[in-house]
Every structure is written in C-alpha cells, then in structure tokens.
Amino acid sequence: MRIPARDLLPPLERYTERLLIRPFRRRDIEALYAAVRESQAELAEYLPWATKAFTRAGAAGFVRESMRSWREGKAYDFSIRLQERPERHVGNISIWHVSRSSRSGEIGYWIRTEDTGRGIATEATHEALRIGFGELSMHRMVLRVAVGNKASERVATKLGFVREGVLREEIQVGGRWMDHSVWGLLDYEYRRLARTDFRVENPDSGDPDRR
Numbered sequence: 001m002r003i004p005a006r007d008l009l010p011p012l013e014r015y016t017e018r019l020l021i022r023p024f025r026r027r028d029i030e031a032l033y034a035a036v037r038e039s040q041a042e043l044a045e046y047l048p049w050a051t052k053a054f055t056r057a058g059a060a061g062f063v064r065e066s067m068r069s070w071r072e073g074k075a076y077d078f079s080i081r082l083q084e085r086p087e088r089h090v091g092n093i094s095i096w097h098v099s100r101s102s103r104s105g106e107i108g109y110w111i112r113t114e115d116t117g118r119g120i121a122t123e124a125t126h127e128a129l130r131i132g133f134g135e136l137s138m139h140r141m142v143l144r145v146a147v148g149n150k151a152s153e154r155v156a157t158k159l160g161f162v163r164e165g166v167l168r169e170e171i172q173v174g175g176r177w178m179d180h181s182v183w184g185l186l187d188y189e190y191r192r193l194a195r196t197d198f199r200v201e202n203p204d205s206g207d208p209d210r211r
C-alpha cells in the first residue's frame with residue numbers, strides 16, 4: 001500500500017534537552033555496530049537479534065532496512081545521540097504503526113550499556129510519545145516489556161503508561177520463552193500528563209513488585 005506523502009514522518013533531526021534523535025544514514029553502520037558489540041551481553045537478555053553472532057553486516061542490513069522502512073512509512077527508527085558528543089551512537093528508539101485504521105502504534109528502544117542509568121531511555125521515549133501523538137496523530141501507543149525487565153518497566157511507569165496485561169511466552173530469546181507485559185498510553189492521557197509535565201500521580205503503581 002502506498003502511503004500519501006502527507007502521512008509520512010519527515011526525516012528530520014529532533015532535539016530534546018540533552019539528546020539529538022535522527023533517522024539512520026548509511027555512514028552510521030560503524031557507530032551502530034560498535035554500540036551493539038559493546039552492549040551485546042546486556043542487550044541479549046531481552047532482544048533476540050543481539051546475539052554474539054551479530055556482525056557488521058548485520059548492522060549494515062539494519063541501516064539499509066531502516067532507511068527503506070522510513071521511506072515507505074512502515075517504521076521510524078531513530079539513532080539516539082548526545083548533543084555534546086554527536087558522533088557516538090548511544091542507542092535506538094523506534095516507532096511503528098500497529099494499525100493505521102485504529103491509529104495505534106508501538107515504541108521500542110535500547111540504550112548502550114555504558115550510558116544506561118542516566119535517564120536517556122526515558123528522555124528519548126518522551127520525545128517518541130510527542131512524535132507519535134503529535135506528528136503521527138496516534139490514538140494509542142504501547143510498549144512491550146519482558147516481564148522482569150525492571151529498568152524498562154520503570155521507563156514505562158515514569159512516563160505514565162498503564163500496565164494492561166501479559167502476553168504469555170510471546171518471544172524466544174536465547175532459547176528461552178519470555179512473557180511480555182503490554183503497557184499502553186492513550187492520546188488524552190498523554191495530553192493530561194503533558195500539561196502537568198509528566199508528574200505521574202503514582203509512579204510506582206505499574207510495577208506489581210512495588211505495590
């Protein structure tokens with residue numbers, strides 16, 4: 001299906017307080033490969049593609065596919081960079097359509113191990129929500145988080161996502177089946193949160209262990 005040009009996300013750089021997030025370019029292959037290689041052990045816990053066998057050719061394939069998906073309006077992958085050090089790749093954040101007719105989308109991310117614990121995933125996801133609900137006029141956006149991925153559950157909670165349920169054994173990672181929790185946010189909930197600068201009323205409520 002051909003997407004009308006007006007419904008395509010412009011391939012522009014976006015800026016947040018500390019970050020620059022932008023579409024991938026062919027010359028990003030080496031920086032992406034370096035970030036994945038350095039973080040492979042941590043990424044492999046939750047991401048099926050991040051095996052020890054991930055190669056430079058794998059990074060090249062990702063960049064090629066990412067550029068094509070953006071052009072076709074299927075998915076929007078962003079390279080996350082720190083404004084103060086823009087040559088270094090610090091992670092990925094992606095937005096894609098789940099259903100165009102229902103205006104629902106999904107967000108996925110990973111952060112280079114050396115840069116975790118500094119609020120980067122939260123800051124990038126905050127921007128992805130602005131793009132999803134603002135530029136793409138989504139009604140609903142979801143995150144799927146492996147049950148037990150405390151850091152990612154925390155990102156969802158801090159941004160006001162509601163934990164909606166569990167998809168049992170949804171994905172196989174390193175030979176092990178994993179349950180995924182689904183976290184959803186609706187456009188009017190997002191607007192309400194944006195008005196209060198994301199002061200989530202009960203930021204621990206989404207995490208069953210914190211109740």
Ligand SMILES: CC(C)(COP(=O)(O)OP(=O)(O)OC[C@H]1O[C@@H](n2cnc3c(N)ncnc32)[C@H](O)[C@@H]1OP(=O)(O)O)[C@@H](O)C(=O)NCCC(=O)NCCS
Nearest residue numbers: 046109110111116117118119120121122145150151152154
């Ligand atoms: C999950 C991930 C994206 C988080 O990135 P990040 O930039 O460190 O995230 P942030 O710093 O924005 O927020 C992380 C929060 O989790 C908390 N956290 C981290 N590890 C935790 C743990 N083991 N238990 C509980 N909380 C934890 C941090 O303290 C922080 O919360 P706080 O701001 O209230 O202190 C990153 O660790 C990662 O890429 N992991 C591997 C791949 C992955 O899991 N991708 C996500 C798939 S859904």
